[in-house]
Amino acid sequence: MRVLVVAPNVDLNARPEIRQIQRKHHVSTLDGTVTAEDIYNTCRDTAFDIIHFASHSNEKGVLLSEGVEFTPEEIAQVARLHETGCIIFNSCLSGRPAAYVIRHGVRYAIYSNIELLDTQAWKLMVGFYDSLQNGAKGNVLVAFDKNDNGDGDYGINIDIRYVMSLQSSAILSTQSQKPFTRDDMLRYSIWLLFASSLLTIFIIIAARMVGG
Numbered sequence: 001m002r003v004l005v006v007a008p009n010v011d012l013n014a015r016p017e018i019r020q021i022q023r024k025h026h027v028s029t030l031d032g033t034v035t036a037e038d039i040y041n042t043c044r045d046t047a048f049d050i051i052h053f054a055s056h057s058n059e060k061g062v063l064l065s066e067g068v069e070f071t072p073e074e075i076a077q078v079a080r081l082h083e084t085g086c087i088i089f090n091s092c093l094s095g096r097p098a099a100y101v102i103r104h105g106v107r108y109a110i111y112s113n114i115e116l117l118d119t120q121a122w123k124l125m126v127g128f129y130d131s132l133q134n135g136a137k138g139n140v141l142v143a144f145d146k147n148d149n150g151d152g153d154y155g156i157n158i159d160i161r162y163v164m165s166l167q168s169s170a171i172l173s174t175q176s177q178k179p180f181t182r183d184d185m186l187r188y189s190i191w192l193l194f195a196s197s198l199l200t201i202f203i204i205i206a207a208r209m210v211g212g
Contacts, residue, residue: 001049001132002026004042008034008065014054017090020126021052024133033065040078047082049138051075052125057091072100080105086140090125092116095155102157108140109157116153124154 003025007014009032021027028046030038043051053062061069079087079101086108087101098111110128127147136143144156 001138002047003028003050003052004046004048005029005031005052005054006034006039006062007031007054008063010055010063010065012055017054017125021129024129035064036068036070036074039070043078043081043084048084050086050088051079051084052088053091055091057089057094057097059093059096061097062089062091062094072097076101076104076106086110088125090116098155098157102159107159107162110144110154111157112154114153124148
């Protein structure tokens with residue numbers, strides 16, 4: 001999968017996190033001094049399956065360089081440029097930004113509502129990206145489920161409208177593939193009998209015309 005990692009210089013060592021993600025996926029990295037314009041230009045030029053923020057955050061957004069906050073509105077805007085399906089907030093207190101982007105075009109958002117320890121924050125993400133590449137086969141929900149231990153440190157938001165569209169498609173597919181019933185067989189037999197009778201009549205008429 002193609003991943004954009006945004007890791008601004010905010011007194012956080014994201015190098016272990018970046019290196020582990022690079023082992024399994026096509027990764028573009030914005031690190032050091034990162035501005036909102038840098039993120040917008042990168043997402044405009046390249047389509048990403050995942051945008052991954054390795055930073056600090058709060059209810060107002062994700063922290064970029066020099067204390068600038070990248071707001072939920074801006075995050076949703078860059079995600080819509082190429083319909084990025086998943087945003088990962090590997091940052092503290094990111095539940096509200098995650099909820100916002102879900103309501104504005106993003107299918108999945110992984111977040112944390114606690115104060116994450118910088119030395120531990122990368123560990124779940126390593127397992128998550130390994131699973132995406134291997135057993136989960138690109139399925140975000142499966143990869144998250146395989147690696148979340150249920151302690152509440154991380155959560156995942158899902159666009160309910162996307163889920164409902166999948167359910168509707170599944171129902172239509174099931175209906176179109178329903179088994180051949182006795183009523184279907186009866187209708188099919190009647191149709192064959194009718195078609196056979198018409199063919200017999202046609203043959204008789206054609207024979208008389210030739211003989212006459």
